[in-house]
Amino acid sequence: MTTDRTRPLLPRQPVRWHTGGPGGARRLINRLRARVAEQQRLEAHRLLEADMRGLWREACTGVGLCQYISAAAGLTVRTPRFGGLRLTPTGTSFTVELMPGGEPTDIEAHALRLAHSLGFAGLRVQPMAGRWVRVVLFDADPLASTFALPHAVTGRADDPILLGRREDGALVEHALASPGHVAVQGQNGSGKSQLSYGLLAQLAAAGDVVIAGSDITGLLLGRAWNGTAHRPWQITGSKDLAAHAAHLDRLVGWMDDRLETMPPRVDNIAPTVQTPLVLVVLEEFPGLLRAAQAKDRKLAERITSAVLRLLSEGRKAAFRVLMLAQRFEANAVGGGYARDQFAVRLSFRVPAESLAMLHGDDARRLGPEHANTEPGIAYLSAPGEDCVRLRAPYVGGYGAFCDRIARDGRRAA
Ligand SMILES: Nc1ncnc2c1ncn2[C@@H]1O[C@H](COP(=O)(O)OP(=O)(O)O)[C@@H](O)[C@H]1O
Ligand SMILES: [Mg+2]
Numbered sequence: 001m002t003t004d005r006t007r008p009l010l011p012r013q014p015v016r017w018h019t020g021g022p023g024g025a026r027r028l029i030n031r032l033r034a035r036v037a038e039q040q041r042l043e044a045h046r047l048l049e050a051d052m053r054g055l056w057r058e059a060c061t062g063v064g065l066c067q068y069i070s071a072a073a074g075l076t077v078r079t080p081r082f083g084g085l086r087l088t089p090t091g092t093s094f095t096v097e098l099m100p101g102g103e104p105t106d107i108e109a110h111a112l113r114l115a116h117s118l119g120f121a122g123l124r125v126q127p128m129a130g131r132w133v134r135v136v137l138f139d140a141d142p143l144a145s146t147f148a149l150p151h152a153v154t155g156r157a158d159d160p161i162l163l164g165r166r167e168d169g170a171l172v173e174h175a176l177a178s179p180g181h182v183a184v185q186g187q188n189g190s191g192k193s194q195l196s197y198g199l200l201a202q203l204a205a206a207g208d209v210v211i212a213g214s215d216i217t218g219l220l221l222g223r224a225w226n227g228t229a230h231r232p233w234q235i236t237g238s239k240d241l242a243a244h245a246a247h248l249d250r251l252v253g254w255m256d257d258r259l260e261t262m263p264p265r266v267d268n269i270a271p272t273v274q275t276p277l278v279l280v281v282l283e284e285f286p287g288l289l290r291a292a293q294a295k296d297r298k299l300a301e302r303i304t305s306a307v308l309r310l311l312s313e314g315r316k317a318a319f320r321v322l323m324l325a326q327r328f329e330a331n332a333v334g335g336g337y338a339r340d341q342f343a344v345r346l347s348f349r350v351p352a353e354s355l356a357m358l359h360g361d362d363a364r365r366l367g368p369e370h371a372n373t374e375p376g377i378a379y380l381s382a383p384g385e386d387c388v389r390l391r392a393p394y395v396g397g398y399g400a401f402c403d404r405i406a407r408d409g410r411r412a413a
Contacts, residue, residue, distance in 0.1 A: 049085040052094060052118065056082045059117035063110040067099055080107065083132065091168075092120070093136040095128065104133050109365060124168055142169045142391065143377050149198045149393035153205040153408050157277040157318075161202040163346070163380065164195075164390035172380060172390050176203065176279065177271055180343025180383070181311055181321040185328045185358055190348035191376040192324050195392040196220050196283070197401035199322070203279065204228070205408040208271040212251060213281030213322070214244045216291065220283045220324075224402045228409035233278070241292045245299055248306035251280055251319075255310065258317040269318045280310055282323045286332035304334040311341040327354040344382040348392075349373050363387050 060079035083095030160173035212233030222236035271277035352367025
């Protein structure tokens with residue numbers, strides 16, 4: 001007789017359904033661990049956010065960025081409202097709602113003090129929708145350390161070249177082929193030449209760029225360029241000022257030839273190897289004008305009118321001017337009209353008055369601080385870049401510049 005009881009029992013199967021098979025238990029534990037870690041992260045984020053909110057409120061009150069409101073319970077302080085904190089691998093930022101009547105510039109005006117109170121080196125304000133802005137914090141001041149120019153050259157006029165590094169560490173670039181002349185001002189020893197060494201070193205190899213111009217100091221142009229295709233288009237020295245005038249006239253003649261032979265239905269020459277972009281460098285231009293004026297008024301007028309023509313008509317003919325001066329006073333650079341032709345404007349250390357002169361009244365509030373800034377730090381106004389502070393790349397001195405030109409400078413065909 002057989003019964004169910006005597007039937008051999010099936011081997012016991014491991015219970016799998018709730019863990020999802022072999023290795024399932026481990027996966028489950030890992031999931032739980034990840035969830036706990038995420039909860040801990042959120043909790044830490046909340047604590048940090050609460051901390052920052054309190055610090056922000058105190059910092060705003062401390063610098064006077066607040067409104068006092070009289071309520072039944074007494075006087076209360078209102079500060080720009082802290083929204084949410086965002087932590088990403090690239091940095092820390094938070095949102096802020098402006099106070100009634102407030103503007104982003106109110107925060108910018110106290111940027112350094114507010115950032116220091118929060119334990120950071122600096123901050124930048126980015127407008128968002130409506131009354132909200134994003135305050136981006138910087139751990140370290142990228143302007144404080146030297147920024148070496150990488151060993152790179154551009155091959156074409158429409159490749160961007162490096163102008164500098166912004167306060168938030170982002171690189172600022174400019175393609176020479178984009179329309180616009182470049183103005184650089186700064187007191188003696190503020191970094192104009194170093195910036196120019198960097199710009200020209202990056203451009204020296206480009207097949208569709210000619211680096212021409214006038215340099216009474218003979219350092220930026222001249223000797224360093226011997227043996228390159230650019231040298232015949234450069235004039236240096238302060239002995240023969242008439243030669244500078246004649247040379248600038250020659251460049252204007254070249255521009256006129258291009259304007260006359262412009263193909264039909266074209267109002268703008270794109271740089272090519274056959275019709276290269278001509279960068280007319282005018283190092284210490286007010287010095288050239290002053291020296292010419294002292295010698296012969298007519299000579300100075302001739303120089304001024306040549307430069308005015310390059311500035312006003314050059315853009316269409318692929319001519320760009322890079323003018324360097326200690327300050328861009330109208331009468332030192334050929335008049336207010338000449339000054340208005342520059343789309344890209346850089347100011348190294350200059351008196352507050354000169355900063356406002358080149359960058360407009362909005363820059364006035366930046367004046368006192370910038371008047372004492374270190375060499376190599378400049379304010380930039382350019383299309384799409386509204387008065388940003390940057391550090392110019394450092395080539396490594398005059399010797400290093402000469403080495404780069406000797407190595408990279410385009411040779412005559
Ligand atoms: N971008 C920079 N980074 C670091 N140091 C700089 C920079 N620019 C200038 N310097 C320092 O300042 C000095 C003077 O700079 P320079 O360009 O010759 O001034 P400028 O032409 O305005 O008279 C340089 O020798 C260098 O020591
Ligand atoms: Mg100089």
